[in-house]
Amino acid sequence: MTTYVFRRLLFLVVTLFLAMAVLFVLLRLLPGDPANALLSLGATPQQIAAAQARVGADQPVLVQFGTWIGQLVTLDFGTSYISDLPVGPEIASRLVVTVPLTLIAFVLAVVVAVPVGFVAAYRSRRWYGLALSALSQLGIAVPVFWIGVLLITAFALQLRVLPAGGFPRDDWADPLDALRSLLLPVITVAIVMSASITRYVRSAVLDVLGSDYLRTSRALGASFGSAMWHHGLRNASVPVISILGIELATTFLGAVVVENVFALPGLGSMLLKAIAQHDYPDIQGILFVSTFAVLVIGFLADLVQRLVDPRLRDSVSGNDAPKNAAPLSDGERAEQQGAT
Amino acid sequence: MKKAPLLIGIALTATLALAGCAAGGSSSATGKNATIEIGSVYEPQNLDNTAGGGQGVTEALSGNVYEGLFRLTDDGKVENLLAKDYSASADGLTYTFTLQKGVTFHSGAKLTSEDVKFSIEKVLSDKSQSARKSSLAPIASIATPDDSTVVITLKGRSISLPYNLSYVSIYNHAAKNFTTTEDGTGPYELDQWKRGSTLSLKRFDGYWGTRAKNAEVVFNYFSDATALNNALLTNAVDIVTSEQSPDALGQFTSNKDYTVTDGKSTTKLLLAFNDRVAPFNNVLVRKAVSSAIDNKKLLSSIWGKYGTVTGSMVPPTDPWYEDLTSVNPYDPALAKQELAQAGLSNGFSFTLDTPNYDPHPAAAEFIKSELAKVGITVTINTITADEWYSKVYKAHDFVATLQEHVNDRDIVFYANPDFYWGYDNPQVTQWIDEAEQATSTAEQTALLKKANEQIVADAASDWLYLYPQIVVASSKLSGYPVNGLNSQFYAYGIVKK
Secondary structure (H helix, E strand, O other): OHHHHHHHHHHHHHHHHHHHHHHHHHHHHOOOOHHHHHOOOOOOHHHHHHHHHHOOOOOOHHHHHHHHHHHHHOOOOOEOOOOOOEHHHHHHHHHHHHHHHHHHHHHHHHHHHHHHHHHHHHOOOOHHHHHHHHHHHHHHHOOHHHHHHHHHHHHHHHOOOOOOOOOOOOOOOOHHHHHHHHHHHHHHHHHHHHHHHHHHHHHHHHHHHOOHHHHHHHHOOOOHHHHHHHHHHHHHHHHHHHHHHHHHHHHHHHOHHHHHHOOOOOHHHHHHHHHHOOOHHHHHHHHHHHHHHHHHHHHHHHHHHHHHOHHHHOOOOOOOOOOOOOOOOHHHHHHHHHHO | OOHHHHHHHHHHHHHHHHHHOOOOOOOOOOHHHOEEEEEEOOOOOOOOOOOOOOHHHHHHHEOOOEOOOEEEOOOOOEEEOOEEEEEEOOOOOEEEEEEOOOOEOOOOOEOOHHHHHHHHHHHHOOOOOOOOOHHHOOEEEEEEEEOOEEEEEEOOOOOOHHHHHOOOOOOOOOOOOOOOOOOOOOOEEEEEEEOOOEEEEEEOOOOOOOOOOOOEEEEEEOOOHHHHHHHHHOOOOOEEOOOOOHHHHHHHHOOOOEEEEEEEEEEEEEEEEOOOOOOOOOHHHHHHHHHHOOHHHHHHHHHOOOOEOOOOOOOOOOOOOOOOOOOOOOOHHHHHHHHHHOOOOOOOEEEEEEEOOOOHHHHHHHHHHHHHOOOOEEEEEEEOHHHHHHHHHHOOOOOEEEEEEOOOOHHHHHHOOOOOOOOOOHHHHHHHHHHHOOOOHHHHHHHHHHHHHHHHHOOOEEEEEEEEEEEEEEOOEEOOOOOOHHHOOOOOOOEEO
């Protein structure tokens, strides 16, 4: 297990480095000039030249890249081309909004989706099981900003119980105030996330419900609840954990639309603005943080899967047989290959 | 499964409890202890308008945190501010300014002529990205004979010098960081700037002039106009500096809790021809296109009853304004006639480079359908703001484009044959240069009127309409600027009942 963890961490660092290299080159290959965002309509040719110099196209790309990687090691993200402000503290202040939004929405989505998905699977032939399944389809189909706008109209504009947007000036100094500002955005994000998770939980549970081992366990005298708890849930959760990891990772930056609708000063809106202005240091800094977050989430999801499923524990890829196990029968071997 | 209803019940209770908690929202203090929450879409990029800070710096900081030698009032007049008095020599080449006494910066340092010299040189420096740099080009040297006197020597007469100086913020020459901190002389000092969210100013008690009428001003920034309007509707903000979305006005005009003011803006929407290339190097073709487009109809389809059609680059707040809408009137028959005279009776086609943000795409579609009626085919090429700067502004690689121009007194762009639209009329250039060297404002006005009339006669561009400047505020507020010339927004007179 420890070798596995170590190898995965090394893999993570290498992936991060490669991703940053690709990003760095891509940004400079794309059309568009960072200097333009500094100019006004009366700009003289001399001011245009000064803007170009300020965004520093004067050194060879490799040197620029080397300097940047060197700075990254000390977590110095440089300063923005446009605002001249250091990128690191700016990202930190945006994370204070985006991370709680993502995590709370994630927890809420899981708390809702797991029981709902279970019911939709277990009672898939009853009317309420079908209704829950249809509802989750709707949740995936409806655009997230539309849900946000509906919630604002209902709770902020009509009922006046929650703010229509924005985030308190002093961040989390008054936690209740901050949570009030995040409530509607969290619900908006959670609705869409839970719709997706519900689908996967439902299909994983359906799989388990039809499985041999569950039927065997029942036949040996266990109650349905006991059989599900001891055998069914662990098997159902392995694919669901991957999905949870993906959902969490995509929501981290994907919340940009929600941030716009609710006027939240989060990471997504900073990235959107940076892209429009070709502010390379900002873009690079944000994508470093988010790539790191995605890789870590993926790593954690993998780790949890291995903790849950002993068959995955002693191997890196999961395709090899566990070292100390007895030789597998044909049926067991087939089942193991199916599980990965 | 029995746990699910319980969990849902807990969640609902928690939600309602949170919702029921005492509101943040706008403070309940009124009068001189009030906090004014202002909503805007123009966040500054940084706090230094010589380093690309942008329109947002003027809105939030000019007049509030920083002051100039002169102040441009909301109705376009130039008043003495940090310059208690000034005089010009007979030949107009030497200006002597006497500074106000007893002015201190927010840090406590005293204002001296050294700071004025530093601030003007900051605008003129090689690294300066100030939009006003070219207008201060006539300055040859700045001398500071004593702490309260500044002497500016010019290379040539420049009657607009006091006006141009009203845009120069006076910085403390000893300050180190202009992009994230400030040290100005204004009635407010910077309290906190939370990027992407708010910029708050608090009243400076050591201010040399009349204290601000409110204790604190908070600019709340939005990237979405709907979110901004929602904030106003829920009283999260008290006033919107410039309403961008005509469709939203209906919610406020019929609501007695809000006051909608239609002021005079200086932002013009232009259909800019590239006067260097065919077919728009022919004045007849430009006139034809101008007469084929019904500007009034375009304006009313976007802004309803707001806004104005001026027929030229000059807005009503400029002293040399004249209504020139009759020179190239909307008349499709006339347009066809002029096209025939130009030898293009079968029409022609061209590409219109259109910025992708409002209102340009809508205007482009309208222009396309209007010009189709006289046999001209328009291909709309949608581009980003960034591409516009590279392709149209710098490379001049276009035939016609749409763009909004926000500055006042920008008729001077037509004196420069190298400006992106390439209008080159030596007589106009001469009149505009002479106007700047005039000895009296009456002379300046007369010359610029002549220049403007010629520019319109030449149909150098098609000035589609002048944006309205609409301020929507809670009815409890008074004393706010309604014209907001060049995006400035003086907050010190705002009173909250």
